[in-house]
Amino acid sequence: MAACRTRTSQFTSALAERPLPWLYPYREDAQSTRLDAPVFRPFVPISLAHGEQSTWQLTGLVDTGADAILASDLLAEQLELDLDNPEGEATHAVGGRVVVARYKTISLRLHPSDADEGAYREWQTEVGFIDGWHSDGLVLLGSMGFLDHFTVTASRFAQAIAIEERETFDDRFGVVLA
Amino acid sequence: MSAGAAAIISCVKPIRTNFKGYEGKFVAIDARTGEIVIADDDPKVVLEKAKGRNHVVVHGRVPHADEPIYVGLG
Numbered sequence: 718m719a720a721c722r723t724r725t726s727q728f729t730s731a732l733a734e735r736p737l738p739w740l741y742p743y744r745e746d747a748q749s750t751r752l753d754a755p756v757f758r759p760f761v762p763i764s765l766a767h768g769e770q771s772t773w774q775l776t777g778l779v780d781t782g783a784d785a786i787l788a789s790d791l792l793a794e795q796l797e798l799d800l801d802n803p804e805g806e807a808t809h810a811v812g813g814r815v816v817v818a819r820y821k822t823i824s825l826r827l828h829p830s831d832a833d834e835g836a837y838r839e840w841q842t843e844v845g846f847i848d849g850w851h852s853d854g855l856v857l858l859g860s861m862g863f864l865d866h867f868t869v870t871a872s873r874f875a876q877a878i879a880i881e882e883r884e885t886f887d888d889r890f891g892v893v894l895a
Numbered sequence: 896m897s898a899g900a901a902a903i904i905s906c907v908k909p910i911r912t913n914f915k916g917y918e919g920k921f922v923a924i925d926a927r928t929g930e931i932v933i934a935d936d937d938p939k940v941v942l943e944k945a946k947g948r949n950h951v952v953v954h955g956r957v958p959h960a961d962e963p964i965y966v967g968l969g
Contacts, residue, residue, distance in 0.1 A: 743909045745929065747922070747957040757909045762926055762952045773945040774952045776924075791938055832926030832950045855938075855955050876909045 727866060729839045737838070738881040741830040743873070744776070759871050759878040762828040763856055764837070765844065767796040767821075774832050775855045779869060779878060783859030786825070786844045787811065787818055792855060793846040796823065800846055807845065811857070818845025825862070827880065840866055917957040926952050 743757035763777035765788065772795050787809065793800050803819035810816075823844055826837035842862035858864075868885040871878045910929040914922070921941040923933035932951055933944045945951050 745910060745912045745914075747912075747914045747917075747954065749912075749914055755909075755911065760954075773942060773948075774926075776952050776954045789938075791942065795942060830926065832952050834949050855953060 727840050730837070735829060735836050737867075738879050738885075739827075739829045741878045741880070743876045743878070757873075757876060761858070761878065761880070762830070762832040763858065764826045764828065764834075765792055765796060765856075766824040766826060766839070767798060770796045771826075772796065774828055774834065777856040777858045777863075779858050779863070779871065781860070781864065781869075781871075783811075783857050784861060785809070785818070785820075785859050786842060786862040787816075787850070787857040787859070788844050788846055789850045789855045790846045790848045793821070798823070798846070804843065809845070809847075811847075811850075816847045816850060818847050820845045827867075842866070912954075914957045918959045919957065921953070921956050923948075923951050923953045926950050 741759065741761050744760040746756040746758045746760075749755045759779040760776040761779060762774045764774050765772045772792050775792070785807075790800065798821050800819045800821070804822060805820040807818050807820070808815060809818055820843045822841060824839050824841050825844070826839045828834065828837045844862065863869075865883070867883050868881040869878065870881070910926075912924055912929040912931060914931070917931060917934050920934045920936055921938040922931045923941050923945045924930065925932050927950055932948070933941050933953075935941050935944070938953075938956070941953055945953050
C-alpha cells in the first residue's frame with residue numbers, strides 16, 4: 718500500500734548533473750564465441766565498495782529471475798572482506814550449478830553506460846559471495862538489492878535497458894496493491 | 896531527424912565485442928566501444944590492470960567453444 722512505501726532518498730550520488738534515467742545498450746556476451754549469431758544481454762557497469770576498499774568497474778548482469786545479488790569471491794578478496802564470518806549463508810542454483818553464497822552488507826555503485834568512474838549512484842545492500850565463481854560476468858544483479866532500488870525497463874526490441882528512480886513505476890502505473 | 900533523436904538511436908545501438916581469440920581468458924572492455932583492452936589467464940591480473948582506467952569494465956571469462964551455453968543465470 719502507498720502508506721507503506723517511503724520515498725526518502727536511499728542513495729548517495731557522485732554526479733548530480735547526470736540524473737536518472739540512465740540508458741544502457743545491450744552488450745555482446747562472451748558466449749557469442751560458440752554461436753554464429755551474437756548473444757546480447759543487459760549488462761550494466763557496477764563496482765563494489767567496503768570501507769576504504771573498492772573494486773574497479775565490472776559488468777553486472779541484470780537478472781530478473783535471480784532473487785539476490787551474487788558475486789565472485791575474488792571481489793571479496795579485493796574488498797578485504799572476511800567471508801569466514803558471513804552475515805548469512807544460502808544455497809542457490811545458478812547457471813545449472815548449486816552454489817553456496819556467503820552474504821555481507823557492502824556498498825554497490827551503479828555507473829552510467831560509458832562507465833565513467835566519477836559518476837555513480839551508491840547504496841548499501843547484501844551481496845552473496847560464491848567461491849570460484851568468476852565465469853562470464855562477475856556480478857549478478859537480482860531482485861533484492863538491485864531491482865528493489867530502481868525501476869528497470871529492459872527491451873530486447875530496443876536492445877537497451879533503462880534505469881530510473883524506483884518511484885517511477887508508481888508514477889507511471891499507480892500503486893499496485895498486493 | 897533531430898539531433899536529440901539521433902543521439903538516442905545512437906545510444907541504444909548494442910555494443911559489439913569480438914571475443915574470438917580470447918577463449919579461456921579473462922577480459923576487460925572499453926565500455927564505450929566494446930573493444931577488449933586487457934586479457935589474461937588470471938582474473939586477478941585483469942582486475943589489477945583495469946584499476947585507474949576510466950571507461951574500462953572487467954567483463955569476466957570468455958568460454959571455450961565446447962562449453963555449455965547458458966539460457967539464463969538466475
